[in-house]
Amino acid sequence: MKILVCISHVPDTTTKITFSDNDTQFNQNGVQFILNPYDEIALARAIELTDNGAGTVTVIHVGDASTEPTIRKALAIGAHDAVRVNATPTDAFFVATQIAAYAKDQNFDLILAGRESIDYNGAKVPAMLAEILDIPSVSIIKKLSVEGNQGIVEREIEGGKEVLAIPFPFVAGTAEGVAEWKIPNMRGIMSARTKPLQVLEPVEVKTSSKIVKFETPAPRGQVTLIDASEPQKLVDLLHAEAKVI
Amino acid sequence: MSVLVYVENAEGKFKKSIFEAVSYAKAIADQLNTSLTAVSVGNVAQDELQKLGHYGAATVLNVNQDALKSFINQAYASVIAEAAEKTAASVVVLSNSFSGKGLAPRIAVKLNAGLVDGAISLPELSDGKFIVKKTAFSNKAFAYVELHAEKKVISLTPNAYKIVETGNQAVIEDFAATVKPTDLTALIKDIVRATDKVSLPDAELVVSAGRGLKGPENWGMVEELANLLGAATACSKPVSDADWRPHSEHVGQTGIAISPNLYIAIGISGAIQHLAGVSSSKVIVVINKDPEAPFFKVADYGIVGDAFEIVPKLIEELKSFKANN
Numbered sequence: 001m002k003i004l005v006c007i008s009h010v011p012d013t014t015t016k017i018t019f020s021d022n023d024t025q026f027n028q029n030g031v032q033f034i035l036n037p038y039d040e041i042a043l044a045r046a047i048e049l050t051d052n053g054a055g056t057v058t059v060i061h062v063g064d065a066s067t068e069p070t071i072r073k074a075l076a077i078g079a080h081d082a083v084r085v086n087a088t089p090t091d092a093f094f095v096a097t098q099i100a101a102y103a104k105d106q107n108f109d110l111i112l113a114g115r116e117s118i119d120y121n122g123a124k125v126p127a128m129l130a131e132i133l134d135i136p137s138v139s140i141i142k143k144l145s146v147e148g149n150q151g152i153v154e155r156e157i158e159g160g161k162e163v164l165a166i167p168f169p170f171v172a173g174t175a176e177g178v179a180e181w182k183i184p185n186m187r188g189i190m191s192a193r194t195k196p197l198q199v200l201e202p203v204e205v206k207t208s209s210k211i212v213k214f215e216t217p218a219p220r221g222q223v224t225l226i227d228a229s230e231p232q233k234l235v236d237l238l239h240a241e242a243k244v245i
Numbered sequence: 246m247s248v249l250v251y252v253e254n255a256e257g258k259f260k261k262s263i264f265e266a267v268s269y270a271k272a273i274a275d276q277l278n279t280s281l282t283a284v285s286v287g288n289v290a291q292d293e294l295q296k297l298g299h300y301g302a303a304t305v306l307n308v309n310q311d312a313l314k315s316f317i318n319q320a321y322a323s324v325i326a327e328a329a330e331k332t333a334a335s336v337v338v339l340s341n342s343f344s345g346k347g348l349a350p351r352i353a354v355k356l357n358a359g360l361v362d363g364a365i366s367l368p369e370l371s372d373g374k375f376i377v378k379k380t381a382f383s384n385k386a387f388a389y390v391e392l393h394a395e396k397k398v399i400s401l402t403p404n405a406y407k408i409v410e411t412g413n414q415a416v417i418e419d420f421a422a423t424v425k426p427t428d429l430t431a432l433i434k435d436i437v438r439a440t441d442k443v444s445l446p447d448a449e450l451v452v453s454a455g456r457g458l459k460g461p462e463n464w465g466m467v468e469e470l471a472n473l474l475g476a477a478t479a480c481s482k483p484v485s486d487a488d489w490r491p492h493s494e495h496v497g498q499t500g501i502a503i504s505p506n507l508y509i510a511i512g513i514s515g516a517i518q519h520l521a522g523v524s525s526s527k528v529i530v531v532i533n534k535d536p537e538a539p540f541f542k543v544a545d546y547g548i549v550g551d552a553f554e555i556v557p558k559l560i561e562e563l564k565s566f567k568a569n570n
Contacts (some may be wrong), residue, residue, distance in 0.1 A: 013498055014517050017385040026382075037499055092350070092360070118383050118498065118521070122362045127318070127350035136319050136431045139347035142492060152434075156493060157343050158255065159444035163435040170431070173347075176499045177492045208359035208394035212376060215387040217524075223531075223541050228550030231559040234530065235566045237546060242528045244450065244507040245474065245566075 001055030003046040006099055006113035007074050008036040009067040019214040035070050038114020045144055045179035046112055047078040056080045062095045064088055075192035076184035087202035094205045096128035101203045108169055115140045115173040130171035142177035248274040249334035251325050252285045252297060253344055262340045262403035262447040264300050269406045270338035271301025272367055284328040286313050286321055298415030306420035316344055320428035322351035327422055329356055341400035349400040359392030365405040383521035403447040404504050448477035451505045455481035457512020457552055461489035466556045473563045481513045497522035512552045515540025
């Protein structure tokens with residue numbers, strides 16, 4: 001089985017988010033970048049599914065050379081080889097088009113990505129990619145297994161879950177629960193240095209969206225503390241002041 | 246030119262988040278001096294479809310075909326794109342539900358449209374520009390996205406836009422959509438839906454608890470508080486990791502992000518990964534025995550103390566409040 005995992009390079013969760021150039025650019029100064037956690041869980045499942053020679057896992061990333069440590073991390077976790085499309089992503093459609101251009105004649109059985117990236121939280125690339133390739137897609141899956149030439153997935157729906165059987169190839173966006181987290185071991189870290197990393201030049205894309213301004217939320221006011229012996233005060237405040245009950 | 250809204254149904258009924266999407270789409274139609282059409286796919290009764298008129302839909306396209314009875318995003322995306330072509334829609338609106346997240350990108354690609362996912366306010370239209378605000382960096386920032394394609398697709402975050410009743414009547418038309426067999430290769434094997442509980446992603450009020458509750462056997466008071474308020478229940482990551490509560494209740498970085506009107510956090514310290522999923526809640530109440538818990542820094546109201554003493558008292562106070570209101 002041949003699996004492609006799309007990975008994203010994102011600011012670490014604990015990063016303080018600031019902007020530069022009149023609030024039009026994300027300020028990358030001093031920011032620690034990591035492999036997007038949702039993509040990491042997709043990669044972990046891909047490795048489980050191809051364990052013991054049952055297949056191969058390729059990771060693909062769209063980004064400039066500075067993102068290579070993130071790609072090496074994915075190789076250290078256990079991907080067999082990697083592809084980097086040498087471009088700075090402009091929007092989700094740009095990224096999806098680059099991945100589709102690579103994947104269209106590679107005969108992957110399955111393409112996985114995290115349900116969303118933790119920077120722009122768009123959840124757009126997996127379904128856009130599937131649409132460009134004209135194959136099925138399923139978003140936010142918590143379970144994924146293989147049954148012959150189809151995948152069995154459990155998808156989250158409001159207040160419940162749905163189980164689908166989808167013939168390969170398809171694209172799935174993964175969430176926590178789909179695999180156990182994998183921590184790279186020393187052998188993985190050593191071998192990651194020599195695993196193949198192919199660099200491709202981007203295809204041309206006409207983008208359709210652009211972020212023109214960022215804003216940070218106004219800080220919340222000081223917390224109103226209520227004495228533990230007077231919970232009725234909380235009820236009063238939620239009713240009369242906050243007007244939420 | 247027109248505006249089209251896709252109205253997702255859950256077992257034949259529309260939820261509040263769908264009426265929000267209709268109200269939002271109606272406001273955009275007003276901004277653009279055009280009319281609003283809704284497209285419904287699946288088996289929905291006429292009186293339920295008629296409700297869409299009350300929120301501003303002038304026309305409802307009713308797609309009720311056997312092949313499209315259940316949600317397959319590839320097929321539904323084709324139907325919605327076909328409805329957009331038929332109505333010459335320049336803007337397509339969806340709710341950013343679990344299904345909406347999978348649909349909107351496919352529709353945008355089909356229509357060569359620009360897409361804003363998870364919009365939280367109406368578009369700003371000036372100098373021929375079309376700019377929509379959304380959250381980014383896991384609720385740590387907002388981004389203003391300019392769409393410069395001729396067609397636009399917007400998915401609206403649940404609970405971000407208020408329902409507006411216009412009292413209109415909608416004209417309901419049957420719409421026979423083209424069904425491509427290649428769109429229908431995925432097969433639904435099972436659907437499990439808890440119907441007795443408030444669903445977390447679109448809940449207005451949420452009661453959440455963490456490790457401070459010490460064990461799954463202590464969730465009775467959390468559920469009682471939630472039931473009293475008509476709230477959904479949620480939990481922190483350590484709690485779902487320990488299988489005290491299902492993963493579907495986990496809010497935060499690797500769980501789901503919510504933005505209810507009220508979020509009550511009991512025995513949750515407020516790690517940054519947890520805040521990422523809840524910090525856009527309108528009002529936050531924190532109950533924690535540790536006065537240094539970071540959650541108090543982002544809370545509107547806080548009680549420092551033992552949850553096992555405070556929550557039962559709070560339940561009693563709410564009961565008497567409800568009896569008098």
